[in-house]
Amino acid sequence: MSAxxxxxxxxxxxxxxxxxxFCWIAAVIIIFLLGLIIDExxxxxxxxxxxFGWHFLTSSEWRPNRDLYGVLxxxxxxAVSSLLALLxxxxxxxxxxxxxxENFLPRPLRQLMRxxxxxxxxxxxxxxxxxxxxxxxxxxxxxxxxVVHHCGxxxxxxxxxxxxxxxxxxLVLALMVLPxxxxxxxxxxxxxxxxxxxxxxxxxxxxxxxxxxxxxxYAAPGIVAASILAFGRAMGETMAVAxxxxxxxxxxxxxxxxxxxxxxxxxxxxxxxxxLQINALMYAAFILILLTLGTNIIGELVLRRxxxxxxxxx
Amino acid sequence: MNPTxxxxxxxxxxxxxxxPSGVTNETFIKVINFDFFYGKKQTLFNINFAIxxxxxxxxxxxxxxxxxxxxxxxxxxxxxxxxxxxxGDITIEGRSIFDASIEIIALRxxxxxxxxxxxxxxxxxxxxxxxxxxxxxxxxxxxxxxxVERSLRSVALWDEVKDRLGxxxxxxxxxxxxxxxxxxAIAGQPDILLMDxxxxxxxxxxxxxxxxxxxxxxKEFTIIIVTHSMQQASRVSDxxxxxxxxxxxxxxxxxxxxxxxxxxxxxxxxxxxxx
Numbered sequence: 001m002s003a004x005x006x007x008x009x010x011x012x013x014x015x016x017x018x019x020x021x022f023c024w025i026a027a028v029i030i031i032f033l034l035g036l037i038i039d040e041x042x043x044x045x046x047x048x049x050x051x052f053g054w055h056f057l058t059s060s061e062w063r064p065n066r067d068l069y070g071v072l073x074x075x076x077x078x079a080v081s082s083l084l085a086l087l088x089x090x091x092x093x094x095x096x097x098x099x100x101x102e103n104f105l106p107r108p109l110r111q112l113m114r115x116x117x118x119x120x121x122x123x124x125x126x127x128x129x130x131x132x133x134x135x136x137x138x139x140x141x142x143x144x145x146x147v148v149h150h151c152g153x154x155x156x157x158x159x160x161x162x163x164x165x166x167x168x169x170x171l172v173l174a175l176m177v178l179p180x181x182x183x184x185x186x187x188x189x190x191x192x193x194x195x196x197x198x199x200x201x202x203x204x205x206x207x208x209x210x211x212x213x214x215x216x217x218y219a220a221p222g223i224v225a226a227s228i229l230a231f232g233r234a235m236g237e238t239m240a241v242a243x244x245x246x247x248x249x250x251x252x253x254x255x256x257x258x259x260x261x262x263x264x265x266x267x268x269x270x271x272x273x274x275x276l277q278i279n280a281l282m283y284a285a286f287i288l289i290l291l292t293l294g295t296n297i298i299g300e301l302v303l304r305r306x307x308x309x310x311x312x313x314x
Numbered sequence: 315m316n317p318t319x320x321x322x323x324x325x326x327x328x329x330x331x332x333x334p335s336g337v338t339n340e341t342f343i344k345v346i347n348f349d350f351f352y353g354k355k356q357t358l359f360n361i362n363f364a365i366x367x368x369x370x371x372x373x374x375x376x377x378x379x380x381x382x383x384x385x386x387x388x389x390x391x392x393x394x395x396x397x398x399x400x401x402g403d404i405t406i407e408g409r410s411i412f413d414a415s416i417e418i419i420a421l422r423x424x425x426x427x428x429x430x431x432x433x434x435x436x437x438x439x440x441x442x443x444x445x446x447x448x449x450x451x452x453x454x455x456x457x458x459x460x461x462v463e464r465s466l467r468s469v470a471l472w473d474e475v476k477d478r479l480g481x482x483x484x485x486x487x488x489x490x491x492x493x494x495x496x497x498x499a500i501a502g503q504p505d506i507l508l509m510d511x512x513x514x515x516x517x518x519x520x521x522x523x524x525x526x527x528x529x530x531x532x533k534e535f536t537i538i539i540v541t542h543s544m545q546q547a548s549r550v551s552d553x554x555x556x557x558x559x560x561x562x563x564x565x566x567x568x569x570x571x572x573x574x575x576x577x578x579x580x581x582x583x584x585x586x587x588x589x
C-alpha cells in the first residue's frame with residue numbers, strides 16, 4: 001500500500017507530535033505545582049488544625065506569646081473589606097463599562113480610555129499602598145472624625161476614627177478591583193447583539209431606557225460574574241491592604257477602626273513566626289486559598305454559563 | 315434614470331387617480347431631493363417620491379442599492395451610526411422629520427420598525443409587548459393587559475401564547491418571535507410601520523403568515539417593506555419602488571412595475587437578469 005505520488009509524506013507530523021507532548025507536560029506541571037502548594041500548606045497547617053480545629057475560625061484571640069490563635073477578626077476583616085470594596089467599585093466599574101461599550105465617545109478615544117483603565121490593573125500593589133499611606137490615610141482620618149462626630153450613632157460608623165482602617169483598605173481595594181469589574185462587564189455588554197440596541201431605540205427608548213431596561217438585564221449574569229471574580233481578587237490582595245488596614249487583631253465593627261485580613265496577617269507575621277505560630281499561619285493560608293479558589297471557581301462557572309447562554313440565545 | 319413614471323405635480327404614480335384599495339391617496343411621507351452619505355461615500359442620490367397613507371409600499375432592488383438606508387432614514391435610525399449626513403428633506407404630514415423642533419424619541423414612537431432578524435428582548439412575552447408603553451410611562455395594568463391582547467391578536471399570536479405570557483420570549487419559534495416583534499412595534503399605536511426584510515430569516519410557512527398579516531395591518535398603518543423577494547413585493551404591496559446604485563429608478567403601482575415597467579433596469583431586475 002504505497003501512497004499515491006501526489007500526496008507528499010507528512011513532514012510536519014513528527015514536529016507536531018513533539019509540540020503536543022510539550023504542551024501536555026506543561027499542563028501536567030501546572031496542575032502538579034498547584035497540588036504541591038496546597039499539599040505543602042496543608043501539611044504545615046496540620047498541627048494547628050489538630051490543635052485548634054474549628055475553634056480556630058470562631059476565636060478572636062491571636063496571641064503568639066501564649067500560643068493562642070484564632071482568625072475570626074481576620075475573617076471578618078477580609079469579608080467586610082472585600083464586600084465594601086465591591087460595593088464601592090461596582091457602580092463605578094459598571095459606569096466605566098457602559099461608557100466604554102456604548103457610543104458616548106469616538107472610537108479612538110474609547111480605546112485610549114480602555115487602556116488607561118487596564119493600566120490600573122497593571123499598577124503594582126505596593127504603589128497603591130504607598131499612595132494610600134500618604135494620601136488616603138490623612139483624608140480618611142480627617143473626614144472620618146467628622147463622620148464619627150455627626151453620625152457615630154449609626155452602626156459601623158462609630159469612633160474613634162483612625163487613618164489606617166478598614167475603610168482605607170477598602171477604598172484602595174475598590175480601585176484595584178475596578179479594572180476587573182469594568183473589563184468583564186464591558187465584555188458582556190459588547191457581546192449583546194446590536195439588533196437589541198436597535199430594537200430598543202426604534203421603539204423610541206432613550207439611551208438611558210435602552211441601558212437600564214434592555215442592556216443591563218441582558219448583561220446581568222456577566223456583571224454578577226465580574227463581581228464574584230473581583231471579590232475573589234479583593235480577598236487575596238495583600239500588600240496594599242497590609243500597608244493600610246492597621247493590623248489590629250481585635251474584632252471591631254466600625255469601618256474607621258484598624259482591622260486585619262487573612263492576607264495581611266500572613267504578610268506581617270511570617271518573618272517573626274516560630275513554632276506553632278507558623279502552623280497557625282499555614283492554617284490561615286489554607287483557609288485563604290480555599291476561599292479565593294472557591295470564589296474564582298464560582299465566578300468562572302457563572303461567566304461560562306453566561307457565555308453559553310449568550311451564544312445559544314441569539 | 316429619472317423616476318419618469320412619477321407625476322411631478324402630486325408625486326404619486328401617474329395612474330393613481332384611484333388607489334388600488336380605493337381609500338384616500340393623500341400623500342403621507344414625502345422624500346425631497348434626498349442625498350445620504352456614510353462618511354465620504356454617497357449612498358443615496360437625489361431621491362424624490364411620495365408615499366400615500368394606509369398602503370403597503372415595497373422597496374426592491376439589489377443588495378447595496380440603498381433601499382434599507384432610505385428606510386432607516388424615516389425613523390432616523392441611521393443617526394446611531396457615526397459620520398452620516400444627509401441633504402434634502404423627508405416630511406411626514408408636511409412636517410420635516412429633521413426639523414430641530416422634532417424630538418427624535420417622539421418621532422420613533424410614531425414609527426414602528428421590524429428588523430431582518432427578530433430581536434425580542436430577553437424578557438417575558440408580556441414585557442416585550444408592553445415595552446413601548448412602559449417607556450411612555452404607562453403603568454395602568456388594565457391598559458397594559460388590553461394592549462397585549464389587542465397587539466398579539468393583530469399579529470395572530472394571541473391564541474398561541476395567551477397561556478404563557480410570562481415565559482421568556484426567546485423560547486418562541488423564529489416565526490413567532492418575528493410576529494412578537496411586530497406586535498411590539500404596533501403596541502404603541504404608531505402611524506407608520508417600517509419592515510426591513512422581515513421574512514428573510516423565516517421558513518415559507520412563517521413567511522406566509524407574516525405576509526397575510528401585512529395585508530391585514532395596512533388598514534391601520536402605513537407600511538413600508540424592504541424585501542429581496544419579488545414574489546413577496548408583488549403579493550403584499552400596493553406600490554413598489556425599485557432602487558439601484560442608490561437611485562430611485564422607478565416607482566409605481568406594484569402590478570404595473572411587475573407587468574409593464576417603464577425602465578429597462580427595472581425590467582432586467584424583475585426578470586432576473588441581474589441582482
